[in-house]
Amino acid sequence: MNLTHSDKSPKKILLGIAGGIAAYKAADLCSKLAQAGYHVQVVMTQGASEFIGEATLAALSGRPVVIHGFDTRFPLGPHIELARDLDAFVVAPATAATLARLAHGLADDLLSTLYLQNTSPVLLAPAMSDPMWNQASVQRNVEILRGDGCHIVGPEKGWLSCRVQGTGRMSEPAKIITEINALVL
Template sequence: MSEKRVIALGVTGGIAAYKAAGLCSRLVKAGFEVQVLMTENAEKFVTPLTFRTLSRRPVVRSLWEVPDWRPEHVALANEAELLVVAPATANFIAKLAHGIADDALTTFAATFNGRVVLAPAMNPEMWRHAACADNVELLKKRGVEFVGPECGHVACGADGPGRMAEPEKILQKIKN
């Protein structure tokens, strides 16, 4: 029997969060154990029950709801081989770039030393904003990998770069 391969899947609060469910399902089918960490804002788009069902694991939603004495985000940092955040909002990208750890996902990210892949999703003007561009460049210098965003029509009605990459494309990036 092979060693388990654990991926931490961060889901942030953007309309593209629904695509993260498809990514979670594909990761499980590919043989990964998926531990989902959701932000409070992500729960406004997709419920934790969706991810608990797809991943077959409890969803980490808070720093304060831990099943035993170990803080879940710290224990997971020692277990996971990869952190993928899909969608990665401008807010999350800024927090990661500047070391802000104020929820379960960002605190996990601050304790995690493995490979990080972000799938940005946001309004095209947000993606083009100088602060966001600077944060992306800073993260790339630190070795964070990006898949997307893709150009196209986004939920707010705008067109341009900002669409989250499709789950299959994210899965391919993870496997490479």
């Protein structure tokens, strides 16, 4: 499996991290993307910051992490400036709440507002408990997002943080990168 891309100019990836326990995998994903030569900008929800620290992701990406929609570093607004010239918008993990926001156009945080502003391919990596994943409403939201052109990777079956086996594990970073490469290379 090739995790690097051969293009001379770095591809711009906006990595959105939602507030679920699988956020710890986003650090590995961010690191692997940067090592593969991608220009990675991380945006986190406030909930994600309860699971993983900004300093970790800033060090791995080489860029400050953005959480808030009102950030004076972006005079036009981060939802405008961060969505420019992207090659892909990746949300990993994509929680049930985030999937619902995206599917229904609810722009109540920076991540969901960026989704509405974005014009690049979108890759979502869902992560949640098995009962949540199997809820009819979550499945409807996933189908809406697929119909809107979003690409979905996972979730996988296995050991979940709620101490049971089931479907809901976020796909491993290597698998997500393979999907990103398919979208942008």
